[in-house]
Amino acid sequence: MFHAxxxxxxxxxxxxxxxxxxxxxxxxxxxxxxxxAFFQSxxxxxxxxxxxxxxxxxxxxVGAVMVLFLFVVMMLDVEVEEIRGxxxxxxxxxxxxxxxxxxxxxxxxxxxxxxxxxxxxxRPTPEGYSNTEALGSVLYTEHVYAFEIAAVIxxxxxxxxxxLTMRRRPGLKQQDIASQVAxxxxxxxxxxxxxxxxxx
Amino acid sequence: xxxxxISPAAPEITLTLMICVVLLxxxxxxxxxRVITFWLSIASLAVTAWVIxxxxxxxxxxxxxxxxxxxxxxxxxxxxxxxxVGVGFLYARDYLQQNDLLxxxxxxxxxxxxxxxxxMMSANSLLTxxxxxxxxxxxxxxxxAFERESAKAAExxxxxxxxxxxxxxxxxxxxxxxxxxxxxxxxxxxxxxxxQNPGLNDVPLWFGIAFMIVGIAFKFGAVPFHMWLPDVYQxxxxxxxxxxxxxxxxxxLALLFRILVDGLGELHGVWQGMIMVVAVLSLLIGNIVAIxxxxxxxxxxxSAIAHVGFILLAVFTGSETGYAAALFYTLTYIxxxxxxxxxxxxxxxxGFEAEAIRDFKGLNARNPWFALMMLFFMFGMAGVxxxxxxxxxxxxxxxxLEAGFPGLAVLMVLASVVGAYYYLRVIWYMxxxxxEDRSVFQSQAxxxxxxxxxxxxxxxxxxxxxxxxxxxxDVIGHS
Numbered sequence: 034m035f036h037a038x039x040x041x042x043x044x045x046x047x048x049x050x051x052x053x054x055x056x057x058x059x060x061x062x063x064x065x066x067x068x069x070a071f072f073q074s075x076x077x078x079x080x081x082x083x084x085x086x087x088x089x090x091x092x093x094x095v096g097a098v099m100v101l102f103l104f105v106v107m108m109l110d111v112e113v114e115e116i117r118g119x120x121x122x123x124x125x126x127x128x129x130x131x132x133x134x135x136x137x138x139x140x141x142x143x144x145x146x147x148x149x150x151x152x153x154x155x156r157p158t159p160e161g162y163s164n165t166e167a168l169g170s171v172l173y174t175e176h177v178y179a180f181e182i183a184a185v186i187x188x189x190x191x192x193x194x195x196x197l198t199m200r201r202r203p204g205l206k207q208q209d210i211a212s213q214v215a216x217x218x219x220x221x222x223x224x225x226x227x228x229x230x231x232x233x
Numbered sequence: 234x235x236x237x238x239i240s241p242a243a244p245e246i247t248l249t250l251m252i253c254v255v256l257l258x259x260x261x262x263x264x265x266x267r268v269i270t271f272w273l274s275i276a277s278l279a280v281t282a283w284v285i286x287x288x289x290x291x292x293x294x295x296x297x298x299x300x301x302x303x304x305x306x307x308x309x310x311x312x313x314x315x316x317x318v319g320v321g322f323l324y325a326r327d328y329l330q331q332n333d334l335l336x337x338x339x340x341x342x343x344x345x346x347x348x349x350x351x352x353m354m355s356a357n358s359l360l361t362x363x364x365x366x367x368x369x370x371x372x373x374x375x376x377x378a379f380e381r382e383s384a385k386a387a388e389x390x391x392x393x394x395x396x397x398x399x400x401x402x403x404x405x406x407x408x409x410x411x412x413x414x415x416x417x418x419x420x421x422x423x424x425x426x427x428x429q430n431p432g433l434n435d436v437p438l439w440f441g442i443a444f445m446i447v448g449i450a451f452k453f454g455a456v457p458f459h460m461w462l463p464d465v466y467q468x469x470x471x472x473x474x475x476x477x478x479x480x481x482x483x484x485x486l487a488l489l490f491r492i493l494v495d496g497l498g499e500l501h502g503v504w505q506g507m508i509m510v511v512a513v514l515s516l517l518i519g520n521i522v523a524i525x526x527x528x529x530x531x532x533x534x535x536s537a538i539a540h541v542g543f544i545l546l547a548v549f550t551g552s553e554t555g556y557a558a559a560l561f562y563t564l565t566y567i568x569x570x571x572x573x574x575x576x577x578x579x580x581x582x583x584g585f586e587a588e589a590i591r592d593f594k595g596l597n598a599r600n601p602w603f604a605l606m607m608l609f610f611m612f613g614m615a616g617v618x619x620x621x622x623x624x625x626x627x628x629x630x631x632x633x634l635e636a637g638f639p640g641l642a643v644l645m646v647l648a649s650v651v652g653a654y655y656y657l658r659v660i661w662y663m664x665x666x667x668x669e670d671r672s673v674f675q676s677q678a679x680x681x682x683x684x685x686x687x688x689x690x691x692x693x694x695x696x697x698x699x700x701x702x703x704x705x706x707d708v709i710g711h712s
Contacts, residue, residue: 178242178297182352182364185249189345189368192256193375196338200381 040080047073060106068099082158085165240288241296241303244311245351247284251277252344259337267335271326274340278319278347285312291711295357299419302357306560306712309704310354310487314480317567318347321479323683324575325472327676331583334470339379343476346372350484356491358418359408366404366452369484370397373477377469389461389468396451396461404448410441411496420496427499439503445492446507452485453541454534456514463526466534467588471581474530475574478537479567482544486563489548494556495712501551508549509641516542516645520652529590532655533573536614539652540566546645547629550636557705558628564701565613565621565694572610572687579603579684582675593659595668603674603681604663606688613691615656616649621695628702 050073053066071094078087158164172180239246255277259270285308293304322340329335349368356362374397378390412418414437415426427433447458454462466474493504519539526532540562547559580587580596587593597604613620626649630642674681694701 175298176300176360178300179358179360179364182361182368185345185348186364186368186371189342189371192338192341192345193371196336196342197375197378197381 036080040077043073043076043080047077061103064099064102064106067102068095071095071099083164085168088165238296241294242301242355243288244281244285245348245355248277248281248344248348248351251280252341252348255337255344256341259341262337267337268326268330270337270340271322271335274322274344275319277344278315278322281347282312282315282319285315293712299421300358300361301355302420303355304712305708306490307354307487309560309708310483311351313564313567314347314350314354314483317479317483317571318343318476320571320575320683320687321472321475323680324475324571324578327680328470328472328578328581331675332470334380339376339472342372342376342379346376346476347480350480350487353484353491354487356487357420357495359412359420359492359496360418362488362491363401363405363408365484366488367401369481370401373397373481376473376476377465379473380470383468383470385468386470389465392468393461393465400448400451400458403444403451407441407444407446407448410437410444414438414441420491423496424498427497434500434503438500442493442497442500442504443507446504446511449485449489449492450511452488453482453545454538455511455541455545456518456538457511459515459518459538462538463531463534466537467528467531471530471574471578471586471588475571475578478533478570478574482537482541482563482567482570486544486559489545490556493548498551505549505551508545512542512545512549513641513644514542515539515545516648520648523652523655526655527590528588529577529593529659530574530588532590533570536652536655537570539648540614542648543626543629543645546641547632550632550638552632552636553706553709554635555629555632557702557709558625558632560705560709561628561698561702562625564705565625565691568687568694569610569613569622569691572606572684572691573614575684575687576603576607576610579674579676579680582672590659590662591669594662594666596663598668599671600674602685606685607663608660609688609691611656611659613695615653617653619692619695621691621698624695624698624702 047070050066050070054063054070057063057066071090075087075090075095078084078090255270255273258273262269288303289305289308291305293302295302322343325339326335329339346369349365349370349372352365352368353362356365374390374394377393378387380386408418411423414433415423417423417426427438451458451461465477469477493508497504515538519535519537519542523532523535523539526535544559544562544566547555547562549555577587580592593607596607609620613622616622616626618624626645630645633642633645
């Protein structure tokens with residue numbers, strides 16, 4: 034019972050936050066609502082005892098992706114009204130997609146109710162079981178090869194991205210710290226000895 | 234996990250380590266001495282090849298809980314891929330230097346691509362295969378866009394990237410269906426599950442196979458998933474085109490062999506028809522559209538599509554003879570393709586890309602020896618005896634006849650006759666037309682030497698194909 038109350042209250046906050054993402058006037062507020070939505074989903078996962086997914090959601094999405102979003106939103110100085118303009122234009126498509134998802138959900142729920150599709154209720158995991166540990170132990174044993182290849186792909190992505198984007202732009206003023214530090218007074222100031230002159 | 238458990242993957246591990254060495258060394262090499270990166274890359278390839286040869290045995294070893302397989306087939310493919318990548322690097326060096334493109338990234342991305350191919354050749358699970366494929370594809374996308382200032386290169390890279398991502402998606406979707414039906418990702422287990430449950434041979438599995446064939450056909454560049462190929466061949470710089478046109482074909486063959494033969498060999502009857510449609514369309518469209526091309530890179534692109542038709546028809550037979558013929562065809566085709574693109578690179582110079590067929594006019598008057606080499610490559614691709622292309626085509630036709638499809642064999646012969654037209658046109662230009670431009674080739678002696686060896690190899694393999702053919706049959710038999 035307590036579990037159910039928790040679930041419904043968190044789920045309600047999640048829905049409100051998701052609506053907030055769409056309806057917030059200020060894009061920064063929208064991003065903040067999205068952060069809240071992610072957080073609530075993470076909590077729901079925790080309730081389902083999927084703590085690894087919850088941790089990853091907070092670490093990766095809230096910690097990294099959303100921060101990046103915030104940077105982009107703040108840097109780009111988005112014109113809110115311009116985006117609003119597309120709102121009615123895209124609404125029909127959005128309604129169709131939402132309708133499809135509702136139908137799919139209804140089908141799944143209907144299937145669950147049918148004979149032969151008996152679905153076990155939520156079964157708590159045994160004491161001392163950690164799915165983080167379970168995932169980690171297969172990731173580093175059974176799937177270590179795939180894991181290492183994924184690491185190589187990340188390295189490759191770095192090399193590729195840098196080779197495609199880094200270049201010396203003409204006219205770009207750069208600091209050369211080493212030469213700034215190593216500079217001596219003689220390089221900058223020229224002391225000229227000359228005979229003093231008397232004013233006429 | 235101890236060392237003996239990961240030792241079968243020694244070639245991949247060595248190459249990864251060498252990539253890291255090249256990556257770090259390249260940081261400290263001044264631009265005017267960039268050629269050091271080139272020699273380091275060649276050294277990496279040599280070390281990798283040495284490791285492949287030293288660890289070779291006729292046994293099949295699984296590693297990493299069955300997601301890696303080391304068998305004679307994978308070792309032969311890896312060795313050939315390593316060699317051809319090295320040849321491509323050598324052809325590219327002078328060209329890159331003249332065009333101010335000699336950067337460490339070209340070699341690094343090339344080595345990363347080779348690593349991806351080697352992972353694919355040794356993949357024993359759908360997951361490993363997919364990761365290897367992505368490693369290869371990512372390097373290729375970046376290589377195509379390698380020349381930043383060129384709008385053409387950026388356009389073709391974008392096209393390649395978007396289409397490649399869709400194809401990878403299709404392949405993954407197919408993989409998810411096959412995994413859903415069989416409950417395993419490992420090829421030998423998939424084969425086992427299908428053998429024990431004949432009831433699985435039903436629509437869901439066929440659906441998955443169809444999507445996987447879309448992915449495979451795209452990576453090969455087979456019709457109707459060939460749209461990217463001519464544009465990428467033309468848009469990329471010639472050394473990059475050379476790279477894409479050679480070693481990845483072996484990797485695509487590995488993809489085909491591992492998934493369709495190792496994993497789904499039992500369902501040969503299901504995928505045979507799909508492969509046949511793709512192969513026949515490739516043969517026809519590749520050969521016919523190539524006639525209309527005036528750009529030699531584009532023409533070679535369409536000719537590659539036609540050659541892929543041959544390779545797929547060899548696999549289509551589903552017999553060991555056919556598989557060996559496909560392997561032989563691929564290995565010899567990449568030797569010819571490397572040579573042909575090597576000639577395009579040789580004729581190019583600073584600020585000038587010899588990509589029109591008419592740039593080959595009067596080559597005989599300019600340099601009879603390299604005109605002869607180009608003649609070797611063109612006759613080889615056209616399938617004129619005694620060059621090796623003839624033997625390769627003959628093997629495939631033989632396998633198709635053995636499998637009982639005389640109609641297809643006739644079609645292949647007709648397509649080859651059509652194909653001969655555009656290869657002969659290049660030869661006609663070289664020997665019977667006056668040169669339009671008389672500039673001297675600017676490549677160094679070692680490039681010329683290897684290009685000559687490449688040409689002679691096309692002839693020598695054609696005269697003495699026995700050992701390679703036997704090797705291919707042995708390797709297929711052992712795998």
